[in-house]
Amino acid sequence: AASTPKRYNITLLPGDGIGPEVVSVAKNVLSLVGSQQGIEFGFQEMPVGGAALDLVGVPLPEETLLVAKQSDAILLGAIGGYKWDKNEKHLKPETGLLQLRAGLGVFANLRPATVLPQLVDSSTLKKEVAEGVDLMVVRELTGGIYFGQPRGFSKTEKGEEIGFNTEVYATYEIDRIARVAFETARKRRGKLCSVDKANVLEASMLWRKRVMLMASDYPDVELTHMYVDNAAMQLIRDPKQFDTIVTNNIFGDILSDEASMLTGSIGMLASASLGESGPGLFEPIHGSAPDIAGQDKANPLATVLSVAMLLRYGLEEEYAARTIENAVLETLNKGFRTGDIFSSGKKLVGCKEIGEEVMKSVDSQQ
Amino acid sequence: AASTPKRYNITLLPGDGIGPEVVSVAKNVLSLVGSQQGIEFGFQEMPVGGAALDLVGVPLPEETLLVAKQSDAILLGAIGGYKWDKNEKHLKPETGLLQLRAGLGVFANLRPATVLPQLVDSSTLKKEVAEGVDLMVVRELTGGIYFGQPRGFSKTEKGEEIGFNTEVYATYEIDRIARVAFETARKRRGKLCSVDKANVLEASMLWRKRVMLMASDYPDVELTHMYVDNAAMQLIRDPKQFDTIVTNNIFGDILSDEASMLTGSIGMLASASLGESGPGLFEPIHGSAPDIAGQDKANPLATVLSVAMLLRYGLEEEYAARTIENAVLETLNKGFRTGDIFSSGKKLVGCKEIGEEVMKSVDSQQ
Numbered sequence A, B: 001a002a003s004t005p006k007r008y009n010i011t012l013l014p015g016d017g018i019g020p021e022v023v024s025v026a027k028n029v030l031s032l033v034g035s036q037q038g039i040e041f042g043f044q045e046m047p048v049g050g051a052a053l054d055l056v057g058v059p060l061p062e063e064t065l066l067v068a069k070q071s072d073a074i075l076l077g078a079i080g081g082y083k084w085d086k087n088e089k090h091l092k093p094e095t096g097l098l099q100l101r102a103g104l105g106v107f108a109n110l111r112p113a114t115v116l117p118q119l120v121d122s123s124t125l126k127k128e129v130a131e132g133v134d135l136m137v138v139r140e141l142t143g144g145i146y147f148g149q150p151r152g153f154s155k156t157e158k159g160e161e162i163g164f165n166t167e168v169y170a171t172y173e174i175d176r177i178a179r180v181a182f183e184t185a186r187k188r189r190g191k192l193c194s195v196d197k198a199n200v201l202e203a204s205m206l207w208r209k210r211v212m213l214m215a216s217d218y219p220d221v222e223l224t225h226m227y228v229d230n231a232a233m234q235l236i237r238d239p240k241q242f243d244t245i246v247t248n249n250i251f252g253d254i255l256s257d258e259a260s261m262l263t264g265s266i267g268m269l270a271s272a273s274l275g276e277s278g279p280g281l282f283e284p285i286h287g288s289a290p291d292i293a294g295q296d297k298a299n300p301l302a303t304v305l306s307v308a309m310l311l312r313y314g315l316e317e318e319y320a321a322r323t324i325e326n327a328v329l330e331t332l333n334k335g336f337r338t339g340d341i342f343s344s345g346k347k348l349v350g351c352k353e354i355g356e357e358v359m360k361s362v363d364s365q366q
């Protein structure tokens, strides 16, 4: 824990929709844990996504990236909304997020999907299938078809319009994400499943080859391979078979969302995006939910748990991370629920109130 | 129904693993329905996949494609197995399947996922979520990243190995699959959801644009759009929201497998692959299950239902198709189950026996 006074600079990127509400709660929780444990946090709030588009006309202003890069960790709320849905690609909020990931070089996206005993009923899966699910998707985040060149629009010889993208991976990109995945699996239950489409795609064949090569460095980790279509099935058939999953950017986008929905409580799920060096990016996996924005209905716990990941993976403040995770569990144990995870017999509260309850629980761990 | 005697030539491609067993049952059912309804079927059996590799060294022999093309419809069992898993790409059983699809020009893959009341308990989803699910995935099958050029391996400037593939769609490819999807939705509940990643990929942007353009031809069909990651979630959260889904080759591969697993009984699911003209390709969606091959344990009902699709979509023999579907339902109603769909209180039977029961039910519809 914190024996000497420390100071960290945190960039806050509230973004769009419910982003500002949930980031505000999470910031308060972080400040409280800091003052409790002798850690000082400086916060700088910067615009990104639709908020930045409205303010300065681009989804990722240069200053935002600059401030973020110079900070110790970045907390993002959510980006996007109907308002900007029809924008051209370079003026989409999503483009700002992709530029941010690329700009920070955060190639490793860790997305845990855990079914909490308190919330097992929220899952659409049968209780015996859902309970005990505890998996981690390690998604490659700055390569593959999201960023591959060439991309764009063109014409066929016959004058037909075409749209195209390139799925591409280089060995170093595969190696670095594989290493993160093996290390992650080693700290968990020692099982790693690499997901690809190596029966069809060359990019996946290289992926599989490199992951297999790295396995010799991790004899304690049990490595398996699965095709992406089968993985999409197995996640539903028997999610408990998985510990750590590693996969490319687009498969990770799909499978991590699928895995998160297995829990039935995506308002609870956090994520961390890490690079070789430099600050990590931490964000809830849910979207900006424009339909409930500003109504104090949002569930801030995913963002609060993102702050726990920020402390653990971004600042190596494990003790503070646990304090927050414990406080969230205690808040659930006391029966407090936002609308998205409400069930009868529980106490329905808003975004701010559940945040205050988390803070009380932090306090009580003094 | 069949008032004049008709004759159809059917190509049988049993393939690998459990393929031969399930195709044999389905063939018998088809013959019986034919003799009942005055339809004559000629069968020609040809090798494909691993079976063809072992026999003649390629996964799709020229004669197989030739015979298939000249027939009225093609019934495929399953392809692949551990034995050929390490083969080079051009010698993989899967490559034979892709060559067959391309060679036949079957660009539209229809994959229904229906939860039968008799089998609702097989689903890992809660009963109230699973019951009544009845959706159809229309997957583009001969384009996109499966076939896009350029593809292969190369080096970066720094000498790093890369593997790459091209996701590419031309307007005519999108238009023809969109048309099949709108027509399919029109015959179903009139709802079409087009799934893409248009917030990131140019190929998806063109996809969305063309699907939207075609909507004006189908004012009676309600068209929506969904990002693929969200679709992967929504299929679990509330699968009943979907009627017809249309999507590209790789997203369709993933989502149709996910959708099929929602039913909990992939041993029951059939698929049809159709082209502009020429014979269609009909196959169960399950794999070759090498671990149970030759043990009379396989569930042949997906292949039997593929024969029903063959009659409906391939030969426009709707009455015969229904006869088979009714027979399958009656067999389930009588309590017969193969191991994959067995639950206590039911009668556990093998591949052949359940096939015989289906034939009895066909007979009883005389």
Ligand SMILES: CC(C)[C@H](C(=O)O)[C@@H](O)C(=O)O
Residues within 6 Å of the ligand: A094, A097, A098, A253, B199, B200, B229
């Ligand atoms: C908003 C979108 C660009 C993004 C992605 O596809 O990566 C999102 O779905 C995510 O998973 O963080």
Ligand SMILES: CC(C)[C@H](C(=O)O)[C@@H](O)C(=O)O
Residues within 6 Å of the ligand: A199, A200, A229, B094, B097, B098, B253
């Ligand atoms: C075997 C494989 C090449 C194939 C595909 O990816 O299309 C299979 O998964 C399918 O969906 O029919």
